[in-house]
Amino acid sequence: MQKFRKLFGFVLALLLSVSLFSAVVSPLTAKADLLDLWDLIDDLNEDDDYYYDDEDAYLDSEDGYDDEVYKFQDTLDPGNTTTTGVAYQETKTNNVSGYTAFLYDNAGLFAQTEAKTLLDEIYQYTEYGDMVILTTNENPYGNSESATDQFCEAFYQQYSKKDNCVIFIIDMKTRYLLVYSAGDVVEDNLTASKCSTITDNVYSYASDKEYYRCASEAYSQIGKVLAGMHIAQPMKVVSNVFISLVIGFVVMYLVAVGKSSVSKTSDTELLKYAAVNFNAVNPTDTITSTTKTYCPRSSGSSGGRSGGGGGGHSHSSGGHRF
Amino acid sequence: MYACPNCSGNLKFNIEKQALYCEFCNNVVDPYSVVKERDAEEGDKYIKEGAAGPVEYYDTCPGCGGKREGNETVCGFCGTSLAKPAEQVLKEAGKDLEDYYEVSTFRCPQCSGEIITEDTEAAAFCTFCGASTILDRRISRAKRPQYIIPFKKTKKDCMDSYGKFMKSAFFAPNEMKSEKCVDSFRGIYMPYWNYNTSKHGNVTCGGSRVYYRGDYKYTENHALSADVDMMYNNVPFDASSSFADNLSNGIAPFDTSQQQPFTPSFLSGFYADTNDVDDNVYQIDAQKLIAKDAFDKYKQIPGFGRYGLTASDNNINKLLPNVDGKFLTMFPVWFMSIRSKDKKGEERVSYTVVNGQTGKVAGDIPIAVNKYILASSILSVALFILLNFVFNFTIVPKYALMISGVVGLIMAAIFSSHEDQIVKREFGEDDKGLVTVKRQKDRAAGDKASDNIAKKEKEKKAQMDKMKEKSFFWIPLGIAGIILLIEFTVGIVSDLWFYLGSIAIMAYIVWCVIRIVSRYNRLTTRKLPQFNRTGGDDSAKVS
Structure with missing residues (x-):
């Protein structure tokens, strides 16, 4: 029984460690992938041999092509959708602000009337920036949650390219909802924290396959946030209460113990008043043995690409699995 | 007592003057120039070398030749003291009487703690266990120290x-x-x-x-x-x-x-x-x-x-x-x-x-639990305001669960470590001198056989284990582990479970910290000492 408990404890501890490790590592991996995407997009922008066809939103290259970009374009091509529903793509531009509302339902999650209603709903927020609803069954960037973020990033770069843009995506491949915001005006209000809260508030609709309600509610909350209004964040408050309690009690415990315990006198201090006399003469140094091991040393700079460079932009996002 | 050469008043060492001082005639006397007045005659009857040297007794009465029965300290026939005179004990042990000096030793009947003093006020209070009780006085001889650092701080x-x-x-x-x-x-x-x-x-x-x-x-x-x-x-x-x-x-x-x-x-x-x-x-x-x-x-x-x-x-x-x-x-x-x-x-x-x-x-400064809870609550409120309103902090539920699980385990580990320290102190195992003295007493009490000592050690270890309070470390581990296990194997777990799990673990952490603090106070207070010296009376009442 004792052994079983120990084994159980070990397995659970291992699981916790792995989970924590993945939680730390996966955003880092995502960041690395994103750097590759930036390079890819930079390459495309520098290449004179490609053209951008606004009509069918298709990117092509005459002398060679990049599979990843093609795949991304294919994913958004209504003709290539493989869902049981009907793919729907429509845009509506606000002539006053110059921003556009995009509804790319490539996963066919909305009925046509729902899609039209949604487009109208998000159009009203185009005074702040481009408003996008994306659904997809395919994601060329992988199956991880960060792939959904990359997908949004790619869309933003190629279709929006405006300063201010909000994307709400239902990624059926990664089973991940994400609110993505880019641009100074939008990001000021729609922070990563708010994005997370919104997806937290609506993910249950997606789990229940109520995709229209999910997108509609998400944009309703996005609109409130963009207008500077408050949205309900009950779990945020509850978790902050407990986090504050935990930190408060633990920190105060450390302070209390530090103030109450008997401080140990150091060894040097203990001998402070001892009568000490130390003399050493005739120091000699003899080599007793030498070992030689082959240990090739790297040159330091490996010639890899330096990430970053110009052309980057900041964005905020927050998502939830469903 | 040390009598003043002027008025025969009691001379006491005065810290400011760094000399003996008579409160009655203000006479200042060099400590090396006075000799203690001889105590009662019985002073020479006993010999003591620290607490380790027990009083030795004659097997037959030096007065009437009667045989000593059991633990008699005086002869049952003629009433003569059976304790050997100091000189004889020292002589038999091959020691020099000059290495010892006469002292008035007070022993607490409650804890057997012994203290040497010429001050009769000591008879009313035990410094070691804090008992207000009448201490038993006896004249004995203690090993003479070679040096002394006189009090400098008043x-x-x-x-x-x-x-x-x-x-x-x-x-x-x-x-x-x-x-x-x-x-x-x-x-x-x-x-x-x-x-x-x-x-x-x-x-x-x-x-x-x-x-x-x-x-x-x-x-x-x-x-x-x-x-x-x-x-x-x-x-x-x-x-x-x-x-x-x-x-x-x-x-x-x-x-x-x-x-x-x-x-x-x-x-x-x-x-x-x-x-x-x-x-x-x-x-x-x-x-x-x-x-x-x-x-x-x-x-x-x-x-x-x-x-x-x-x-x-x-x-x-x-x-x-x-x-x-x-x-x-x-x-x-x-x-x-x-x-x-x-x-x-x-x-x-x-x-x-x-x-x-x-x-x-x-x-040993205990922590007042009410002060601790008050200070922690104030800090928590300040942190909540910072997190919620200033930094607008939001944590993904899954990460909240993971972090609370890890913090929970850390607190459980701290709790266990505290328990180890507490139990060691309760059994006097964190004091090398005390451990050694106890072992010497055990040996003197007859536990000479190594298997007896080993048996005693085993019993003590079992008692120590029994005394330790459980950390319930499996609570944070179990809650976080089960929810994450379902998340990774079966599929999506509702946020509600993550939040409930996090809240349960955080409640455990707060409970654990309060327990640690109240248990910490056991570390800052000690069991009433039992010095195991002969003559102690564990059942004595404390007034």
Whole structure:
């Protein structure tokens, strides 16, 4: 029984460690992938041999092509959708602000009337920036949650390219909802924290396959946030209460113990008043043995690409699995 | 008592004057110039070497020749004392009477703690267990210390030092700051063994150097030797089992350059603890302490610095010095014991000590749980405002669960570590001197057979394990583990479960911290001492 408990404890501890490790590592991996995407997009922008066809939103290259970009374009091509529903793509531009509302339902999650209603709903927020609803069954960037973020990033770069843009995506491949915001005006209000809260508030609709309600509610909350209004964040408050309690009690415990315990006198201090006399003469140094091991040393700079460079932009996002 | 040459009043050592002083005629007397008036005749009947030397008795009455029955201390036939005179005991043990001096020893019937004093007020209060009780007085002889550091800090200085110390102890119970409590400080001379050590000769330590050449790493091992001539004198370790090691360490060091040859008149007006720890108990600790310090100096020998001399046991042991001499010295300590009851009604005692030479304070300061909860709550509210309104902090539920799980495990580990310390202290296992004295007593009580000792040790370990409170570490581990297991294997778990799990674990953490604090107070208070000296009365009532 004792052994079983120990084994159980070990397995659970291992699981916790792995989970924590993945939680730390996966955003880092995502960041690395994103750097590759930036390079890819930079390459495309520098290449004179490609053209951008606004009509069918298709990117092509005459002398060679990049599979990843093609795949991304294919994913958004209504003709290539493989869902049981009907793919729907429509845009509506606000002539006053110059921003556009995009509804790319490539996963066919909305009925046509729902899609039209949604487009109208998000159009009203185009005074702040481009408003996008994306659904997809395919994601060329992988199956991880960060792939959904990359997908949004790619869309933003190629279709929006405006300063201010909000994307709400239902990624059926990664089973991940994400609110993505880019641009100074939008990001000021729609922070990563708010994005997370919104997806937290609506993910249950997606789990229940109520995709229209999910997108509609998400944009309703996005609109409130963009207008500077408050949205309900009950779990945020509850978790902050407990986090504050935990930190408060633990920190105060450390302070209390530090103030109450008997401080140990150091060894040097203990001998402070001892009568000490130390003399050493005739120091000699003899080599007793030498070992030689082959240990090739790297040159330091490996010639890899330096990430970053110009052309980057900041964005905020927050998502939830469903 | 030490009588004033002018008026025969009681002379007491005066700290400000650093001499004996008569309160009646203001006469100031050199401590070395007076001799104690002889106590009652019975003073010579008993001999005592610390607490380790029991009183010895005749098997047959020297008066009538009657045989001693059981534990009789006086003859059942003629009433003559059966205790052997001091001279005879010393003679039989091959010891010199000059090494001993006559003292009035007071023993607490409650804890068997013994204290030496000429002050009859001592008969009303036990410094070790804080009991207000009538102490048993007897005249005995104690091993004569070689040196003494007289008190330099007056009681007022001591109270000032304590006051400053308590100012930073925000969480201390208010009663510890009360005037009555502060006034209960008593000046006690604590016995310390001082070790004189030296080492002469060649010492060789191992070092190494690593360097690269091309694609190869070279490790050179060096033998670094030097002719060492070192001497460390006056390295003190406490010689009383009733003086906790952590407190003794906390008020160290004492400036031994100010020590003076001992004469009993320095004790007049103060108390003195008896030395019951053998001089060999802390000898290895003293040698290791010196060897470590010597090794630091050895590393600084020109030319040795670049050879990565590591403080390994092997290297340090090469500098272990020889012990040339050990002598007893009395160090001045202001001592305060506070008796209190825990939640279960068990009486506990906490000690605060002040170095009577330097004023350094060390003490077992409990944490007042109500103050702690109040301060933690205020901090929590401030943090909540910062997190929620200033930083607009939001945490993904899955991460909240993971983080709370990890913090929960850390708190469980801290709790377990605390329990280990508490149990060690409850059984006196964290004090080397006390452990040794207890073992000596066990052996003296007849547990000579090694299997008996082993059996006792096993029983003690079982008792210690039983005393430890459980940390329930599986609560955070189980909650976080099960939810994450379902998330990773079965699929999506509702946020609600993550939040509920996090909240449950965070509640566990808060509960755990409050338990740690209340248990921590067991570390800062001690079981009423039981010094296991013959003559103690565990059932004595405390008034």
